[in-house]
Amino acid sequence: MSALELREISATSPTLAETMRVCLLRAGLSRASGGSKFVLGNPKAWLGTAYHEVLEKIVHVDLGQEPLLDAVARLWNEAVAAQERRAKAHALDRRFGPPVGWPGYHVARASVLLRAEELAGKPTPPELPIEKQTRSIEAAAATLREHEFTAFGGKLLGRPDVVRADEVVDYKSGAIFEHDAATQTDVVKATYVRQLHIYAYLVKQQLGWWPQRGILLPLGGAGIEIAFEPSACEREAKEALALLDEYNDRLRAGAGPEDFASPSPENCRWCQYKLVCSSFWKTSSPAWSGHLDGAAVEGVLADGPAMIHAGAARAVSLDIQGGSEVRRRAQIAPLNISTHPAVTTLAPGDSVRFIGLRARPDGVLAPSDRTVLFRLKDLPFVNNERGPIARGP
Structure with a gap:
């Protein structure tokens, strides 16, 4: 079992300060080496990165040599291609496929052209050192x-x-x-x-x-x-600055991961680190159902995965023991093996965690495009580099 180490953070930013305001543990995990392996990315955020990159670079293009429409198209394609390469190399993110299928792609593409036209129509003086x-x-x-x-x-x-x-x-x-x-x-x-x-x-x-x-x-x-x-x-x-100092002071004092966490339905709703956060699993309950970005459950497989959809997917029977849903035995399907390859290696008695499930009105739990599945023993524990070794996720 690997470890995600919480380390000192030397500087903060407006974005990191907002994360610290919600949960110091989330801020620490965002800087932990190897943490991204267990985080499902967001195509809308990738498009936002491409959008910013185009607007940053378009002002340096010589529009006398390259028409604005061509320049925007080139910069957009380059920026999106970089995001696609990164997604393809990530075990969880590759599920989202080509960029044109990402939610909001066409809106972002049209909007970046409008903003670029505004910038081109308002020339600014040369930048000064x-x-x-x-x-x-x-x-x-x-x-x-x-x-x-x-x-x-x-x-x-x-x-x-x-x-x-x-x-x-x-x-x-x-x-x-x-x-x-x-x-x-x-x-x-x-x-x-x-x-x-x-x-x-x-x-x-x-x-x-x-x-x-x-x-x-x-x-x-x-x-x-x-x-x-x-x-x-x-x-x-x-x-x-005070939030940064508070985080580092707790770290130096040897505080455990749970001392950094602020679990609540509001704080945990959009957190991408639920899978590895022991505080989330110890605190969450059926009262949280419907208040997260998807149902999150932890439990033990009652049987081995059943083959469905001509072998393209699996169904699992899970005895739910923790998370945001009622403790019961639930069948979760269909789990496409191209999206969840680990499902083919599961066996009866395995402890697993699901996040991002869709809870239907009739109580059935179904996978969504945001569902992530991990076997508990494959998840890392979180450890303070200055504190005692943690025992598990």
Whole structure:
């Protein structure tokens, strides 16, 4: 049985700070070597990465030599091809097939062209070296793209998409609104607002001036403007640093993995590390059913996998002993062997974990395109590099 070691983290970022705000263990696992092997990726996130890459590179293309449409198509194809190569090399991610079949592909492809046309229609002055950035008229007109800013002696890092006169622009490939249960209205995601605040603080620390506003630009439609208040920006930056220090202090004190975890239906809903998180399996219960991104169950196989669909898939009978569903014997099928090759090696009595199952209204558990299956003995345990050796996942 292998181990995922929680290690000290030398610097945080707006994104990592948000992860730490939800769960310090998730943040640690995101930096643990080998952890990605047990995480199913998200094609929408891959498309978002490609989207950002195109917008970063398009401003450096000589549109006098290459038409905009051709340049965007070339950059998009290159960026998506890189994501496809990575997915094909990953045992779990290869299930998603060619990029044109990824959810949101055509929307992202059309949106990146629209944003590129906007950039091409608004030429910006040449970028200035960072050491020459001052609050002069020239600096106010300059544009920095994907530049890494630092603060607190390098312990806080950030790479905003665009910094230009008086504003920070952040491209978002996902929804920028969330539902606020208290007011029963849709509001800008608090996560994105905090990230913009930290970017503004970083700009102030390195360039010496406060941006006046942040702009969130979704895949399509108008952007959302967020006014910056320096005190709020400073507070968010200091809170990010405090979370980093808290994580490292616990690590140095020899805390066990469960001391970093914050299990709850809300915190665990979108966590990609459920399979290896002992706190999740010790805490989750049938009361969590319907509150996660898919049913998660742990149990023992009552029988060997049964062959179905002319041998292309298997059905398993599982005595559920833990997770988000009622403890009972359940049949889970069809498990396509091309997606879940490990199912052909299972035997009666094996302890297994499933995440990402679809719970039907009649209580039947069925695989979805987000379902992951692992035998318990094949999962790593999580260990603090400064603490005692853990005994199992």
